[in-house]
Amino acid sequence: MPVPFFDIKRQISTQKAELLRGLEATMDSGAFILGPQVEAFEAEFAAYCGTRYAVGVASGTDALLLALLAAGIKAGDEIVTSPFTFVATAEAINYIGAKPVFADIDPRTFNLDPTAVEKKITKKTKAILPVHIYGQACRMDKIVETTKTYNLALIEDCAQATGAEWAGKKVGSFGLGAFSFFPTKNLGCFGDGGAVTTNDENIAKQLKILRNHGTTKTYHHDLIGYNSRLDALQAGVLRPRLNMLDGWAEKRRNNANKYRSLLKGADGIALPYEDPSGKHTYNQFVIKVKDRDKLFGYLQEKKIGCMVYYPLSLHLQKAFEYLGHKKGDLPNAEKAQDEVLALPIFPELTDGEIEETASAIKEFFKK
Numbered sequence: 001m002p003v004p005f006f007d008i009k010r011q012i013s014t015q016k017a018e019l020l021r022g023l024e025a026t027m028d029s030g031a032f033i034l035g036p037q038v039e040a041f042e043a044e045f046a047a048y049c050g051t052r053y054a055v056g057v058a059s060g061t062d063a064l065l066l067a068l069l070a071a072g073i074k075a076g077d078e079i080v081t082s083p084f085t086f087v088a089t090a091e092a093i094n095y096i097g098a099k100p101v102f103a104d105i106d107p108r109t110f111n112l113d114p115t116a117v118e119k120k121i122t123k124k125t126k127a128i129l130p131v132h133i134y135g136q137a138c139r140m141d142k143i144v145e146t147t148k149t150y151n152l153a154l155i156e157d158c159a160q161a162t163g164a165e166w167a168g169k170k171v172g173s174f175g176l177g178a179f180s181f182f183p184t185k186n187l188g189c190f191g192d193g194g195a196v197t198t199n200d201e202n203i204a205k206q207l208k209i210l211r212n213h214g215t216t217k218t219y220h221h222d223l224i225g226y227n228s229r230l231d232a233l234q235a236g237v238l239r240p241r242l243n244m245l246d247g248w249a250e251k252r253r254n255n256a257n258k259y260r261s262l263l264k265g266a267d268g269i270a271l272p273y274e275d276p277s278g279k280h281t282y283n284q285f286v287i288k289v290k291d292r293d294k295l296f297g298y299l300q301e302k303k304i305g306c307m308v309y310y311p312l313s314l315h316l317q318k319a320f321e322y323l324g325h326k327k328g329d330l331p332n333a334e335k336a337q338d339e340v341l342a343l344p345i346f347p348e349l350t351d352g353e354i355e356e357t358a359s360a361i362k363e364f365f366k367k
């Protein structure tokens, strides 16, 4: 039987009545741009993340861009970040004319290596932008310490890690948190959406101005802003979905444990490393495989959904050629790009589908 990599329809079918009520509440409010549904979601999302404020924006990419702007990042500034991430992380830095400076990753977690980060700091560095990749928090104790030592801003890319924790604190509560509600994320909406979290009242105010054309008072614009508001219809969907988020994360964690017991000791693969100081939310369950492309092809032939996140580290992408990197510059990221394989992990995956995926992997290495 085919195993889907991700199937949002299964989740929606368990929640349809509630989701329709959420959409209806937005329609009944008559407010589609900002308004009560967006405000209610922002308050609920901030409470969930353990921050004082959350500001809804149009996407995770915009969340990063507006967070960087609100933190005062300007053209020419250097931002130390991960090369092993979705392109949006570094795109957002470039939109401002700032420069992404890539530091290598920890090969166990695929997250930024705090020691590598420190080595990349120069007089021009203004911020660190760690990415909580696959749903696992970075080593925030070390990263926060570095931002304090060098007086740097901290912007967390939380797109893949809503609800993940480091030392009992949710991601997005250490610095400015940039979240994505893209449909495949743990908290996804029905299109594009995002949010920025912060504990700083002035930054929250600035974010609200930036996302709404720089408006301080109707038709008064103090700065050049953006059209980047979270849709009220998306807020109507996100509110009931936020209530389910922890339950879904638990199911993802259970699925991960099932893979672990089925694949324990299996030849040819390394199971994902869970940092004991954090709480992994498994947006992705990523194994390391020496013969990755062959296994990837084999699983595809068997109609078992799997994905490679990411086949080419950002420092080697054409779009970032101008940074002057060459192969060998960031060896851990380069090794990861050749070895990673994400298996289906979504909450509604059945035990049978997990077993089928695990046996296909074992079968491949027996041949």
Ligand SMILES: Cc1ncc(COP(=O)(O)O)c(C=O)c1O
Binding pocket: 059, 060, 061, 062, 085, 086, 088, 089, 131, 157, 159, 160, 179, 180, 181, 182, 192, 193, 194
């Ligand atoms: C790590 C990371 N950063 C940023 C983004 C951008 O989010 P969005 O697609 O909502 O713009 C994504 C999502 O795709 C992501 O995975």
